[in-house]
Amino acid sequence: MATRSEASGNARISVRDVTMAYGDFVLMRGLTFDVKRGNVFVIMGGSGCGKSSLLRHMIGLHEPAAGEILYDGDSFTHADPEHRDELLRRMGVLYQQGALWSSMTLAENVALPLGEYTKLSAREIREVACLKLALVGLKGFEDYYPSQISGGMRKRAGLARAMALDPDILFFDEPSAGLDPISSRLLDDLILALRDSLGATVVVVTHELASIFTIADDSVFLDADTRRMIARGNPKDLVEHCPEEKVRRFLTRSAEPVEQPA
Amino acid sequence: MVVRLAGAWRLGGTTPAVDPVAEQLRGTRPRALRFDAGGLGAWDTSLLAFLDRLENAAAEREVTVERGALPEGVTRLLDLAHAVPSRTGSDGAKKRDGLLARTGLAAIALLAGGREVVTFVGRLTQAIGRLVTGRARFRGVDLAVFLQDTGAAALPIVTLISFLVGVILAFVGAVQLKQFGAQIYVADLVGLAMVRQMGALMAAIIMAGRTGAAFAAQLGAMKVNEEIDALTTMGIPPLDFLVLPRFLALVLMMPLLCIYADVLGIVGGFVVGTSILGISLSQYWNQTVNAIDLMDCLPGLIMSVFFGALVAVFGCLRGMQCEGSSSAVGDAATSAVVSGIVSIIVADAVFTVLFDILGI
Numbered sequence: 223m224a225t226r227s228e229a230s231g232n233a234r235i236s237v238r239d240v241t242m243a244y245g246d247f248v249l250m251r252g253l254t255f256d257v258k259r260g261n262v263f264v265i266m267g268g269s270g271c272g273k274s275s276l277l278r279h280m281i282g283l284h285e286p287a288a289g290e291i292l293y294d295g296d297s298f299t300h301a302d303p304e305h306r307d308e309l310l311r312r313m314g315v316l317y318q319q320g321a322l323w324s325s326m327t328l329a330e331n332v333a334l335p336l337g338e339y340t341k342l343s344a345r346e347i348r349e350v351a352c353l354k355l356a357l358v359g360l361k362g363f364e365d366y367y368p369s370q371i372s373g374g375m376r377k378r379a380g381l382a383r384a385m386a387l388d389p390d391i392l393f394f395d396e397p398s399a400g401l402d403p404i405s406s407r408l409l410d411d412l413i414l415a416l417r418d419s420l421g422a423t424v425v426v427v428t429h430e431l432a433s434i435f436t437i438a439d440d441s442v443f444l445d446a447d448t449r450r451m452i453a454r455g456n457p458k459d460l461v462e463h464c465p466e467e468k469v470r471r472f473l474t475r476s477a478e479p480v481e482q483p484a
Numbered sequence: 485m486v487v488r489l490a491g492a493w494r495l496g497g498t499t500p501a502v503d504p505v506a507e508q509l510r511g512t513r514p515r516a517l518r519f520d521a522g523g524l525g526a527w528d529t530s531l532l533a534f535l536d537r538l539e540n541a542a543a544e545r546e547v548t549v550e551r552g553a554l555p556e557g558v559t560r561l562l563d564l565a566h567a568v569p570s571r572t573g574s575d576g577a578k579k580r581d582g583l584l585a586r587t588g589l590a591a592i593a594l595l596a597g598g599r600e601v602v603t604f605v606g607r608l609t610q611a612i613g614r615l616v617t618g619r620a621r622f623r624g625v626d627l628a629v630f631l632q633d634t635g636a637a638a639l640p641i642v643t644l645i646s647f648l649v650g651v652i653l654a655f656v657g658a659v660q661l662k663q664f665g666a667q668i669y670v671a672d673l674v675g676l677a678m679v680r681q682m683g684a685l686m687a688a689i690i691m692a693g694r695t696g697a698a699f700a701a702q703l704g705a706m707k708v709n710e711e712i713d714a715l716t717t718m719g720i721p722p723l724d725f726l727v728l729p730r731f732l733a734l735v736l737m738m739p740l741l742c743i744y745a746d747v748l749g750i751v752g753g754f755v756v757g758t759s760i761l762g763i764s765l766s767q768y769w770n771q772t773v774n775a776i777d778l779m780d781c782l783p784g785l786i787m788s789v790f791f792g793a794l795v796a797v798f799g800c801l802r803g804m805q806c807e808g809s810s811s812a813v814g815d816a817a818t819s820a821v822v823s824g825i826v827s828i829i830v831a832d833a834v835f836t837v838l839f840d841i842l843g844i
């Protein structure tokens with residue numbers, strides 16, 4: 223297999239000099255960062271700057287125009303299909319729009335991966351699916367179709383499906399968008415519980431400052447104007463010490479320039 | 485230069501054009517543009533749009549704009565509209581190319597399109613290989629639903645169309661054959677035409693419009709909704725899970741629909757023959773049975789299997805190619821029907837020549 227780089231001993235995911243492009247349109251270049259094992263890693267940035275795109279690159283739905291993505295030091299970008307499938311099986315993804323399979327009930331949505339990859343009986347699968355749905359507050363909605371529930375509920379059902387196989391890497395695209403403050407708070411608790419009890423590595427795209435400060439161990443900030451990442455680190459440090467004014471403004475939610483504290 | 489704004493500015497009403505002011509800007513080249521909003525009544529977005537265009541025109545001619553006299557609400561909204569600089573470097577707003585460039589691009593797109601079809605068929609073949617070796621994964625219920633949908637559910641429309649095709653064939657034939665007093669041969673005409681060609685063709689065209697479009701719309705919506713990505717990241721190949729059951733259902737059901745259409749077409753001819761041409765039931769029956777032997781059914785059946793595959797391939801491919809929004813789903817459905825029908829007709833022509841050469 224690919225070489226194991228020395229530096230990435232503790233890195234679950236390494237993004238190495240990645241350029242993202244759609245055709246001729248370059249979205250971001252020179253993205254380089256590590257996501258450490260058992261961390262909650264937040265991707266921040268203005269709307270439309272390419273956060274979802276970065277997530278889609280990290281899970282192999284788009285190929286980087288340049289650079290490479292490694293999992294545990296092994297290349298994901300250049301992996302053969304079997305190896306890729308194996309890696310994918312250990313990931314859970316929540317899409318920005320939920321992306322539930324619309325022809326299946328919520329329970330069937332959660333059950334499908336279980337049926338594919340476990341040897342559980344039909345009854346056990348159903349039990350696990352119901353448990354996962356209960357975890358995101360959807361008890362009693364097992365037999366609803368995605369079209370019959372609200373946007374926020376769809377998001378949560380997507381979360382339950384992402385967690386179906388107890389993956390050790392989770393990708394959440396704006397998990398709290400469309401949720402009320404209380405559900406959003408519960409979701410933060412859930413994410414922290416996943417990290418602390420299951421040791422999961424969680425990559426989250428979010429705009430919500432409260433949850434950024436609650437959950438993030440580490441983060442990157444993508445900037446649409448320069449097409450680069452302009453900050454890296456724990457948001458609590460960034461808000462005080464980041465040299466980039468844009469980042470401090472983002473983290474303090476101010477339209478006016480903020481002074482950099484001495 | 486001072487622009488005096490007066491009266492009510494409503495989107496529903498008429499508002500003055502920017503051009504005369506812009507013309508004057510060019511002619512007189514003033515140093516600054518000021519406003520007098522003393523007589524301004526109620527206003528809405530129409531005023532903002534006017535001012536925005538005016539400011540753009542002024543900026544082009546390097547005339548400074550002094551917003552001082554404008555109502556505060558107007559200035560604030562204008563500021564907000566300019567708070568986020570417009571995006572550059574995206575290919576959303578591309579310039580229009582010249583004729584030569586467009587021809588070239590169209591040719592490249594055509595080639596790329598053909599490539600995609602070939603790739604898709606290749607992938608599908610691999611999936612069928614997995615199916616044969618028992619490694620393909622899709623849900624049995626899905627296959628059952630599609631079998632029902634492409635079979636029983638399509639019967640009413642197939643009944644109507646093929647019956648009428650039989651009637652039409654009989655009418656057209658009768659007019660000619662009557663001149664020779666050979667009405668009885670209407671039975672041969674309708675029977676052979678239905679069995680060798682029209683049954684398969686009609687069933688295929690109906691299914692292209694009905695099921696091909698439905699497949700494209702279903703898969704297109706799933707693609708737009710990231711449902712297909714969700715399958716991929718679960719390690720479940722969408723081709724196995726989504727395309728294979730649809731493909732199998734159509735390939736299995738199309739020959740059956742073809743036989744059904746053949747029979748209904750013959751019934752149509754029979755109704756015309758007995759009611760208008762005065763042929764008796766038994767005469768018509770005997771004539772039909774003598775005219776058609778089982779080998780005549782073979783071409784239609786062979787073709788219908790291929791037509792089923794074509795409809796399924798184009799329906800699913802166009803759906804999977806869908807990008808972007810829900811309007812893309814509509815385009816996918818249209819394109820699935822068009823390419824489905826075109827490919828059916830082309831394949832029909834090829835097959836007919838081929839069968840002729842082979843003597844079937």
Ligand SMILES: Nc1ncnc2c1ncn2[C@@H]1O[C@H](COP(=O)(O)OP(=O)(O)OP(=O)(O)O)[C@@H](O)[C@H]1O
Pocket residue numbers: 244249267268269270271272273274275276318807
């Ligand atoms: N499939 C695609 N083809 C072409 N351009 C795309 C595609 N997907 C996204 N883009 C472009 O890439 C840019 C980034 O999109 P993306 O969805 O990654 O943004 P985002 O940061 O997730 O935004 P938001 O916070 O609103 O979700 C957008 O400007 C969009 O126009």
Ligand SMILES: [Mg+2]
Pocket residue numbers: 273274275318395
């Ligand atoms: Mg996004």
